[in-house]
Amino acid sequence: MTGIPLIIVFIVTIVLMIFMISKLNIHPFLSILSVSLVFGLIAGIPLVDQTAEDGTVVSGIANVIGEGFSGAFTSIGIVIILGTIIGTLLEETGAALKLADMVVNLVGEKRPELAMLIMGWVVSIPVFCDSGFVILNPIRKALTKRTAASSVAMTMCLSAGLYASHVFIPPTPGPIAAANTIGVGSDLLLVMGLGLLVSIPALAGAYFYSKRQSANIEELVEDDNLKTYEEIKAEYGTLPGGFLSLAPIIIPVILMALSNIFKIMKAEGFVNDLFLFLGTPIIALAVGLIFGIILLNSRGKIDHLYDIVNESLKVAGPILFVTAAGGVLGKVIANSGIVGFITDNATVFQSIGIFFPFIIAAILKTAQGSSTVAITTSAGIIAPLLPVLGLDSTVSSALVVMAIGAGAMTVSHANDSYFWVVTKFGGLRAEDGYKTQTMVTLVEGICGMLGVFILSLFLH
Numbered sequence: 288m289t290g291i292p293l294i295i296v297f298i299v300t301i302v303l304m305i306f307m308i309s310k311l312n313i314h315p316f317l318s319i320l321s322v323s324l325v326f327g328l329i330a331g332i333p334l335v336d337q338t339a340e341d342g343t344v345v346s347g348i349a350n351v352i353g354e355g356f357s358g359a360f361t362s363i364g365i366v367i368i369l370g371t372i373i374g375t376l377l378e379e380t381g382a383a384l385k386l387a388d389m390v391v392n393l394v395g396e397k398r399p400e401l402a403m404l405i406m407g408w409v410v411s412i413p414v415f416c417d418s419g420f421v422i423l424n425p426i427r428k429a430l431t432k433r434t435a436a437s438s439v440a441m442t443m444c445l446s447a448g449l450y451a452s453h454v455f456i457p458p459t460p461g462p463i464a465a466a467n468t469i470g471v472g473s474d475l476l477l478v479m480g481l482g483l484l485v486s487i488p489a490l491a492g493a494y495f496y497s498k499r500q501s502a503n504i505e506e507l508v509e510d511d512n513l514k515t516y517e518e519i520k521a522e523y524g525t526l527p528g529g530f531l532s533l534a535p536i537i538i539p540v541i542l543m544a545l546s547n548i549f550k551i552m553k554a555e556g557f558v559n560d561l562f563l564f565l566g567t568p569i570i571a572l573a574v575g576l577i578f579g580i581i582l583l584n585s586r587g588k589i590d591h592l593y594d595i596v597n598e599s600l601k602v603a604g605p606i607l608f609v610t611a612a613g614g615v616l617g618k619v620i621a622n623s624g625i626v627g628f629i630t631d632n633a634t635v636f637q638s639i640g641i642f643f644p645f646i647i648a649a650i651l652k653t654a655q656g657s658s659t660v661a662i663t664t665s666a667g668i669i670a671p672l673l674p675v676l677g678l679d680s681t682v683s684s685a686l687v688v689m690a691i692g693a694g695a696m697t698v699s700h701a702n703d704s705y706f707w708v709v710t711k712f713g714g715l716r717a718e719d720g721y722k723t724q725t726m727v728t729l730v731e732g733i734c735g736m737l738g739v740f741i742l743s744l745f746l747h
Contacts, residue, residue: 289624293330297625300326301668305654309702315660316605319612320352323619327351330623346622355618359468359611366467367610369572370458371603373535374413375595376579380586381523382532383410383422388520389529391430399436400444403427404494407448408486412456413536415602416449417708423449424712425519433515440501442713443727447493450705450728454658454692455482455489455735458539458572460603461662461695464610465688468617468666469673475568476543477685485689485738489696492734493727500726504719527582534578539571546571610663617667625671637677641743644669644687645736648694656702661695682746689739697732700725 300322307318327348328334335347346354377383387406394402406426411419427445431438457463457475466478520526546566549559564570583589636643647668652661669687673679678687699706700721710720 290628293624293628296329297326297620297623301651304664305651308655308660315655315657315664316608316612319609319616319664323352323355323612323616324348326616327619327623330619330625332619332622348619351618351622352615355615356611358618359464359614360607364607365569366458366463366472366572367460367607368600368603369569369576370413370460370463371606372596372599373458373572373575373579374415374418375599375602376576376583377413377532377535378418378422379588379591379595380532380582381526382535382582383414383419384426384520384523385526385529385532386410387423387426388526389532391426396430396434399430399434400440400498401494402430403441404444404448404490404497407445407450408452408490409448411449411452411459413458415459416446416453417705419449419453420445420705420708420712425514427713429515429519437501438714439504439719439723440497442709442715443497443501443723444494446705446709446713446724447497447727447731448490450658450696450699450731451486451489451493451735452482454662454696455486455689457482457568458536458575460606460610461659462688462692463568464606464613464659464663465666465691466685468610468614468663468670469684469688470670470679471681471684471688472568474681474685475571476540476547476566477681478688479540479543481685481689481742482692484742485693485735488738489693489731489735493731496727496730497723500723504715504722527586531578531582531585535575535582538578539568539575542566542571542574543568606659606663609660613663613667615667616664617670620668621671636672636675640676641678641683641686641690641740642736643672643676645690645694645697645739648691649697649732650694652695653698653700654702656700656704658695658699658703658705662691665691665694680747683743686739686743686746689742690736693732693735693739696728696735698725699728 304318304322307313308315332348332351333345337345339345386409390406390409391402394405423445427441431441453459454461457479466472466475471478542565545562549562583592644665648661648665651664652658673684706720706724709724710717715723
């Protein structure tokens, strides 16, 4: 099957996948795998390997699925696991709270909403946004009480700050998975750098919207018996030092930066090879993990390491399998006639350009709720189409990761677990959640996408 009928079948397949996940509550792993198999068969991928007239071997559907699944694990598995363990270590040791404390000291208490925004943005680079909100919510309440700021604005800013780095900046698993699927996994520093840049308009839009919209929402009455900011910090005893708290995050970034410098210099010899080795994402994150273990030991909790790793693997497992399922879908698409059809009609799709991955991710996000599923699935769909869209250069591919991230935050509503974390812990009514969490993620996603578009005008 080719042409318009195949495109129609593909659209129906995606709609079916969304329906299975969001309405039938079938796990994304099974949903993506099953629709990939059905679509592959309808698209004409043979049941078994076949030899074409020119002697080339056409893979059967079983091998296509196997190649897509194993390829995703090969490129991304260890990186996601290491990043997840680092995040858990920062939670357990109080380092996440220390990072938040450093932000408050930097920004000052006179700008509490900005402090919450940046605090969430920093903490969520290694920590999932759901966990980050729970960790930082007591600080939000304490700062609200101390500064008399709007509780609603503080909630929205914390949520938006956490969300921006969650979808844009590795080592959060979603962006890492997308980078590897899109083909820029070895250029993780570039993805991080673009994530930082794209976060700026996203955060700015969320900040100003939060300040304005909070005036229209009934103010919450915070509990007078809330712990103070100092009491929250005192529960951890003495917080870890700033360097040890930052090291698991910043050391991998430095190593990847040095690796890029040595690549540009094109030097030779042992030192060059050493820094190229240390700068590969797997090794750089492994070094970050070592610093995380040193941090854990300094807190006298080294005996918790086994449990921390075990819990981290439980968190990373579902992400890995959904990512691998997305890789299967991408492989099936690559082996179908869709790429050829889009190539023949490249002008139409190139006119959409960088907005195409944003639209795909936004549809998946809004329909089924999970940003990580939206990111990984969108990356699998888009990856085979990059050459046709004219987005196959290294920088353009990294911008595609950003566009997918912007789409994957547009929007958070009732089918998203993060929506309920924010409304429940932020003390918001569900109807107010749509005016706050849903709308701020819409503003954030659109502003982030505008940032991606502007960058795409100058970077190719």
